Amino acid sequence: MAELVNFLDDQVAAEIRKELEVHLAHCRTCQALYDSARKTITLVTESRSFELPEEISSRILEGIMAKVRRGRRRRGGNNSGKRR
């Protein structure tokens, strides 16, 4: 099973790749399965699924940095006068 994942990722040793390629050349079912599995991976990779929308991106960044700066002031804020 690991070898199958490796083959899909183009990471098998040359001799195993050759063996699998010889099989694929003669077996239409396996060829169709292999080909569609590779296409599945490419589709996922290139789908831009679950991308972070621009407006949420700035909201997240601002939210995090406000808390980070607030926390820092709280920790070292004796002389800042901005303790909350």
Add this chain to the structure above:
Amino acid sequence: MPFLPQVELGETFRPFAFLREHFGFIPNLFRAQTLLPRVIEAEARIVDTVLLKEGALSRRQKECLLLAISAAHRNTYCVTAHWKMLRMLGMADDQLRQITINRRRAGLPRADVALLDFGLKLTQHPTGVSRVDIDGLRRHGFSDEAILEVVLVSALTDFVCTLSEGLDAVPDFQPKRIPSTSTAIHRPARGKTAHRIGGHTHATPAPYLPAVDLSPDAFAPFAFFREQFGFIPNIFRAQTLRPDVVEAEADVVGTVLLTGDVLSRVRKECILLVVSAANLNTYCVAVHCEMLRALGMPEDESDQIAMDHRQAGLSHADTALLDFALKLSQRPIEVGRRDIDGLRKHGFTDQQILESIVMTGLTGFLNTLQMGLGTVPDFEPTRIFGVRTRSVAGIPESPRPPGAEIVNLPPAPGGLMGATRTRVAGVALGEDADAGLVVRVRRGDAQAFEELVRRHQNRIYRTLMGLTGRPEDAEDGTQDAFLKAFEQIGKFRGASKFSTWLTRIAINEGIQRLRGRKRQEPLKDDGRDDAKAYRPRHVRAWDDNPEQLYSQAEMRALVERALLKLPTMYRVAVILRDLEQLSTEEAAKVLSVGIAALKSRLLRGRLMLREALAPHFVGRGRGTARV
């Protein structure tokens, strides 16, 4: 108006006579470089051997490649020029328009469409190119010579597109509008993505195409490289099926890179280094770090320039020069007269600016060549460059010798690049691009943390969206994961990369949110055999180009819906590996499982996904997704 002044070279200037003879006119692209006639001469030779000279591909096939890739680059100058060429070769406007919009509907032979697919992949997603793509072209009947030519023409297109944007060359004919539907080329953004360390732990690295053994004693360009560099770079050895091209390339390298009368050789090597690093080209970075070492630059310094030249303590002028080269290579259409004026203010002459543009173009050419040829680095690379998504850059498919160095974060704060280097033979590991920022955060630098958030928030949000399926959970989870990372940064000891550590925190955040829901799925393998779910039922062949069947939005919705239907444990594996492009080792680390377990989950997840998507893609032509 071109950015730089031109001088009159007269009708007798040989390259101009040559260009006029072959094109019927002297393209403005070359007229815009008259400040450096030697460069025009070298470029004309490359154009001659790669484009004009008869080879395995027809001129029409080559011009179609140039047109399609230029359209993807949104380069009006090149689209206009090659549209005109193809009109002169007898192709109709409608067909040419289709090539720039949807090559599959342009009525081209299937093999020619495959050729364009490859050229576009090589220039759009260069690090995603692998031996599989080369084999695909072979199956379409292309010879090794023809494949070498596709790589060369694609690289040449990158070269001329960069030149024309950097020079603002005026189109030679009525400019062609580039349809907004043509795919824009997304360049990998350096420093904004997690570095992925590639696989290839088993595969034997070797270039994709066979090479002819040429002795430097008998082949002058090789003797030239050996004399100049002390070795013959593998990138040229891999092209010996076309010795004439290697000769022209030696000429351009000698004329553009090895001269020092305008820009110094070190400055030019730095441009090569920075642009190659931005293009995530491990091969070129390794080679040019070595070249800079030979020129007297300490390895640490060249390393830092490759990683982030702004932190390398360079002069303002040198920093500005490298900023410009980076902008031109990564965001060429944004380059404007202000950038040129900015360089002038730093004291650069117009000749030097021209040479920096040519150098940037040449780097793109060499980077694309290397990715298309899959050449092995001549030196053991100190860094493996990779990124988050294969669509942007992907796994460093270029073969890599085992034993690349990794940089681990030191247990105690140190200098930016004061990281400990560890050599791990045969293990696929890479450096941590975030090491310097983490050190600064530990010292209390909030700005550095902001940079870390900017670098990783897209990835973390995507992972959490994939895991929870709810935007509100993903948003809150992303905030909480970063805040936790900030609080616990003192505990991070660099056993893994920062991004891996952060992703693990995010996954835990996501799982906690899933636990709060009624229906809860196991994240660990419960021994249940889901064989039915991934045993193939749809075994018919898929459409050759499934990505063309639906619009990008439809495709995204299809994939998202299918992903969210997967059981969580498989979904997470697929998301980390295929969407986030983590290496198998990193994904296993994030999930705290062994490699074998990760691979097993991944395979099941992928096969289930394949089953879910199959009904939409089993060869049936264009349809509408029910989304």
